[in-house]
Amino acid sequence: MARALVTGNHAAGHTLAACGEANREARGCCCGAYPITPQSEIIEFLRDYEFTKGRTIPVESEHSAMGVCIGASVAGARSFTASSSNGLAYMTENIFAAGFYRLPIVLIAVNRTLGPPWNIWVDQGDSLALRDAAWLQFYAESHQELVDTILLAFRISEDERILLPTIVAQDGFVTSHTQMVVDLPEQELVDRYLPHCHIPHRLSLEHPTTIGGLTWPRETEHHRREIQTAMEQVPAVLGEAIDEFEKVFGRRPHGMLSAEHTEDAETVLIACNTMARTLRNVVAERRERGERVGMVKPKMFRPFPRAELAAALSGAKRVGVLDRNHSPGSGGIFWQEIAASLQGRSDVLVQDYLVGLGGGDVTPQVIHEIIDDLNTRKEAVEPIWKEVAA
Amino acid sequence: MTEITIFGRGGQGGVTLAKLIATSYFLRGKHVQAFGVYAAERSGAPLQAFVRIDDEEITNHNQIREPDHVIVLDRTLIAPSVQAGLKPGGWIILNTPDPPDAFVEDFPGRNVATIDATDIAVTNGLGTRTVPIVNTTMLGTVAKALNLSLDDVEAALGDLKFGGGNVTSARKAFENTVAQKLKGKADMKAPTAPKGRIAGILDADVGQMPKIRTGSWATRQPERQRLTPPCNHGCPAGNDVRGFIEAASREEYDRALAILLETSPFPGTCGRVCPAPCMEACNRSPLDASVNIRELERYVAEHGKRPEVPAQWRKERIAVVGSGPAGLAATYHLGRLGYRVALFEGGGELGGVMRTGIPSYRLPPDVLGEEISYILRQSVDVHTGRFLDRSDLLKLTHEFSAVFVGTGLQDSRTVNLGNADEEFVEQGIDFLDRARLGRVRLDGLHVVVIGGGNTAMDAARSALRVGARTVRVVYRRTRAEMPAIREEIDEALEEGIVLDELASPLQLHRDGEGVVLTCQRMRLGEPDESGRRRPVPETSEDAQFDLRCDRVILALGQTSNVAILPEGSEIHENGELLGLSGAPMFAGGDFATNEGTVTAAIGSGRKAAWHLHRTLTGENLFPPPAEPIAEPDAVTMHLFKRSPSEQSAMISPVERRRTFTEVRRGMIDSPDHHPALIEANRCFSCGVCNQCDACIDYCPEGIVFRNGDGYRFDYGYCKGCGVCASQCPRGVIYMSEL
The missing domain is CATH 3.50.50.60 (FAD/NAD(P)-binding domain)
Structure with a gap:
């Protein structure tokens, strides 16, 4: 591995390129490219990359960028792109198409607030809005986790048991534009890790066929159930992918969910992305003071690891969810999923905190205040808007 | 963990400085983190960048609020507020020509290091003269203050592929940094940001012009100037060439003609016979072809209405x-x-x-x-x-x-051709006058015209028209040096006139068959005082040749x-x-x-x-x-599309040989083609505002406004980004330093 000081976007671009290149002896790779802050550096990196077999195709919109990925993928190429915020919103029609076509495309979502009002900073609402699009979703807390999760994503997506696309999300600016030291995967290792991309239902001239045509309700329902079945297999396939990852790269990435200090914890906080790193430091501080505080970081949001989460929270009395997103009329989107995972449990209080929306800097102090608030609560209330520093 | 905050302005390279500092430590094996606080990437906006350095993996992604050191890249940002949260013993590293003790009131009790990085950056050509980029220079001073070595600095610059002036500048800054602990007691109380009511999306002021007077960020501001268009400068009659073409481009032909009549009573004449030095000078010529000014002048003379003549007379005669x-x-x-x-x-x-x-x-x-x-x-x-x-x-x-x-x-210049009979030789000017009056015929004769000016061309072409069988023009230099209007030479050759370049007449004499003009072959030597290369005789044996002719016309100029x-x-x-x-x-x-x-x-x-x-x-x-001339580099050439020059309609060379009818018929409009209008719109309007509105259209701040015939900049909100100047097609807007 090559240790380098790079931005999150550079790390993502490098990894996507290596994954694309790893398919050079099969049907190559393709990136449909359209820029938007804060992901533009990813596709700029890919545009400048000289693939042995494959290319980056600049188009006139995000909708077309995903269209290119669909076209290339359906022809058997390893396909990937990146977008953010309103770019993802514009791409959405084709994002659903990619999911329901079951094409193993990988999309890097650099999380950015949806406008208006216009705001370029981090907020997970853009990728979480795509939760029903039949895509896997992972949220990376660091540069290294971003790199590793992209590698995992291709492996899982292209697995014949899955054949679904994957979103790998990172925080806009907080990781995308921050220089950090990271191990970038060498091509030789990526070649070893990723099998050639094989899409069984790809179109070919030898066997002319149609995919995704008109179906009756029963066929459609069947199709959805197949997707659900594939989703249910993700934990097992992910486990295999992580084992293989460790063999090739010599380190073990986080799984779908990591539970830390939850064995004896009465108070458990849940967060993902860089907020999870701040939370981890705060939990460590509280632990040093002897407090029974733990944390859970759900790296995987789709499929949502309900059983694993319920198990991790089996001893918890108070659960605080840190949501950097907002579903108007409901509350935090992680909170909805977590509350649903704990249905039937009357011995646990689940409180939602809407925090760091629109890119607010969630400092250790803010998280301390949340823990203090949670510890005094007797019962959960409506999601709480937690103000952060300017 | 060491934490550093950098204060700078958009465009100064603060984020890159953060990366350079991080790289210096990364190359020493440390864990590092470098990031900026991004806004809408606005040039000149105050921004902060941060660096963290640690022996352990860095897991903190928050902005730095209690830095170990602060760096200020822009003198206008030096203020007591930069030390908010600064830990005791930390460095305040300033880009300023002043020594540290000049800041004893701002930063009492603090360690302050100063360097005039702007001067060093300008001297070494970093950035532009108006927007120097100081980050690589500042790295030298940061290294000095934080006990990094010059090797660390050069390694970091090399790793990020900064060379040349960057390395020189960083080294110079390292060597010239002045650092000292200032007298007094440090102010450890961090000022708190004022909290006001936050506007909602339905409030009128969300997404509107920021209430921040961003003009205070500017280091430069746009100004307007007027330059002399090269055509105006080149017109011997003093015509406002650009002005009449602009009027023509708006199809205001009466106004266009009035502009011409301000200086010349002969637009119809000049529109036909002027050698058009304006077109030689036209800045459009390197792009595709000069604006066809001569034809436009003729068109305007034919399509504009002459204003009434004033009828108030002085007593003086x-x-x-x-x-x-x-x-x-x-x-x-x-x-x-x-x-x-x-x-x-x-x-x-x-x-x-x-x-x-x-x-x-x-x-x-x-x-x-x-x-x-x-x-x-x-x-x-x-x-x-x-x-x-x-x-x-x-x-x-x-x-x-x-x-x-x-x-x-x-008086016409003449040449001694020996004892030739006067009847064979005539002065061009006299010949032209006789031809005009129909008092001369040269039917079937072979005619030689000597000279290279317009009179020579006129005489040669007129000779054809009064019946000459052949016409040759003998000229000492080459076609390129001929003073005649280029188009007239072209037309003469089209009509079948033969040009004998590099030939000088020696002698006219009779032999048994008729008259012979002996000529000397010439070559071009050194330039003379007029700048043209002087013709000198060839010395080879066959350097003389004979032309058989019936008539010689002299067109050697007049005095x-x-x-x-x-x-x-x-x-x-x-x-x-x-x-x-x-x-x-x-x-x-x-x-x-x-x-x-x-x-x-x-x-x-x-x-x-x-x-x-x-x-x-x-x-x-x-x-x-007059204002300075608008040189070609005043024109933003890439903003213009290439388009061919519109030409006058012509009668055919065959027809021309037989008649004195006007050769050029001017630019002729048809229902679907308006050549004069197209041609007038090809004018760049070099150095003179023609209200094209590009500055309004491109200003990212929306602070350019129409103001009568000109424009007004709202300097209160102009950040000096220079987009208006770079998008002004004609060099009217320039950036002045504040």
Whole structure:
């Protein structure tokens, strides 16, 4: 591995390129490219990359960028792109198409607030809005986790048991534009890790066929159930992918969910992305003071690891969810999923905190205040808007 | 963990400095983190960047609020507030020409390091002169303050591929940093940000112009200037070429003609016969082709309506001697100033060389006649048919308030061709006058014309038209050096005239079969004082050759006959003749300047009129010194699309050979093609605002406003980004340093 000081976007671009290149002896790779802050550096990196077999195709919109990925993928190429915020919103029609076509495309979502009002900073609402699009979703807390999760994503997506696309999300600016030291995967290792991309239902001239045509309700329902079945297999396939990852790269990435200090914890906080790193430091501080505080970081949001989460929270009395997103009329989107995972449990209080929306800097102090608030609560209330520093 | 905060402005490279510092430590094996606080990437906006350095993996992604050190890249950002949260013992590293103790009031008790990074960056050519980029320079001072070595600095710069002036600058900064602990007690109280009500999306001020007076961020601001378009500068008549074309581009032909008539009474004539130095100077020529100014001038003369002539006359009467372009221009401008003029012409008709020396296939007499009759609508008494002599002129100075002499070039240069018979040789000017009057035929003859100017071309082409079988032009230099209008040479060759370049006539003699002109082959030697390469004889054996011919026409140029000037007088530089006792006398046109073009004579006549007016009244009509010329680099060439130049319609070469009908028919409109309008719109309007609105359209801040005929910049909100200047197609907007 090559240790380098790079931005999150550079790390993502490098990894996507290596994954694309790893398919050079099969049907190559393709990136449909359209820029938007804060992901533009990813596709700029890919545009400048000289693939042995494959290319980056600049188009006139995000909708077309995903269209290119669909076209290339359906022809058997390893396909990937990146977008953010309103770019993802514009791409959405084709994002659903990619999911329901079951094409193993990988999309890097650099999380950015949806406008208006216009705001370029981090907020997970853009990728979480795509939760029903039949895509896997992972949220990376660091540069290294971003790199590793992209590698995992291709492996899982292209697995014949899955054949679904994957979103790998990172925080806009907080990781995308921050220089950090990271191990970038060498091509030789990526070649070893990723099998050639094989899409069984790809179109070919030898066997002319149609995919995704008109179906009756029963066929459609069947199709959805197949997707659900594939989703249910993700934990097992992910486990295999992580084992293989460790063999090739010599380190073990986080799984779908990591539970830390939850064995004896009465108070458990849940967060993902860089907020999870701040939370981890705060939990460590509280632990040093002897407090029974733990944390859970759900790296995987789709499929949502309900059983694993319920198990991790089996001893918890108070659960605080840190949501950097907002579903108007409901509350935090992680909170909805977590509350649903704990249905039937009357011995646990689940409180939602809407925090760091629109890119607010969630400092250790803010998280301390949340823990203090949670510890005094007797019962959960409506999601709480937690103000952060300017 | 060491934490560093950098204060800078968008565009100064603060984030890159963060990365450079991080890289220095990364290369030493440390864990590092570098990031900026991004806003809408606005040039000049205050921004912060951060660096963390640690032995362990860094897991903190928050902005730094209690830095170990702070760095300030821009002098305008140096203020006590930068030390908010700064830990005791930390460095305040400043880009400033002042020494640390100049900041004892701002940062008492603090460690302060200073360097004039801007000066070093400018000296080493980093960034632009108006926006120097100081980050690599500042790295040297940061290294000095934080005990990094020059090796660390150079390694980091090398890793990020910064070379040359960056390394020199960083080293210079490292060596010249002044650092000291300031006297006094440090202010450890971090100021708190004021909290106000936050506007909602339904409030009027969300997404509107920021209330921050962003103009305070600017280091430069746009200003407007007016430059002299090269065509205007190049016009000997002094025409506002750009101005008339702009009016034409708006299809305001009356206004376009009025602009031309401000300086010249002969747009229809110049639009046909001017050698068009304006087109030589046109900045459009390197892009595709010069604007076809000559044809546009003709078009405007034909399509505009001449304004009424003023009818208020002064008591002074002025005598004008000579009715060529200079005399008529002087008459015209004197008339416009209200003077009554007595115009004396030796020949039978007015117009001088314009009438007698320019064939009608180039300048139809009715076009000239119409322009002259417009001049005569002023108060002009015409006296024709008698050449004045010296005593006549002296008399005029006692009868008139002033006298202008513009008698042109009356004497033709000749060449000694030996004992040849006079009957075979004729002067071009005389030939042209006879041809015009239908008094000469050359049917079936072989004609040789000697010379390379417009008279030579006119004589050669006229010879064809009066029946010559062949016409050759013999010229000492090459076609490129010929003073004739380029298009006229082209047209002559199209008509079948043969050009013998690098040939000089030696002798004309008879042999048994007829007349032979012996010529010497020439080659081009060193440039002479006119800048043209001097022709020198070839020395080889076959350097002479014979041309058989029936007639030789000389077109070697003319000289003025100064014998008519009063004895003892001398021509002053403004054309005034000194040493006379009577009324002031001025000379102009070819007579005084020998410039040799109609256009120059028109300009000379106008200037003489203005000098004369100043002498009589004290009123100065000359404009103040012109603005600098708009050089080609004033034009933002890539903003213009290439488009071919529109041309005049022509009659065919075959038809031309038989008739004196005008060769060029001008730009002819058809229902779906308006060549003159297209051509007028090709003008760059170099250096003069034509209200194209590009500055309004491209200003990212929306702070350029129309203001009458010009524009206003709202400097309160202008950040000096320079987009307006870079998008101004014609060099009107420039950035001035604050």
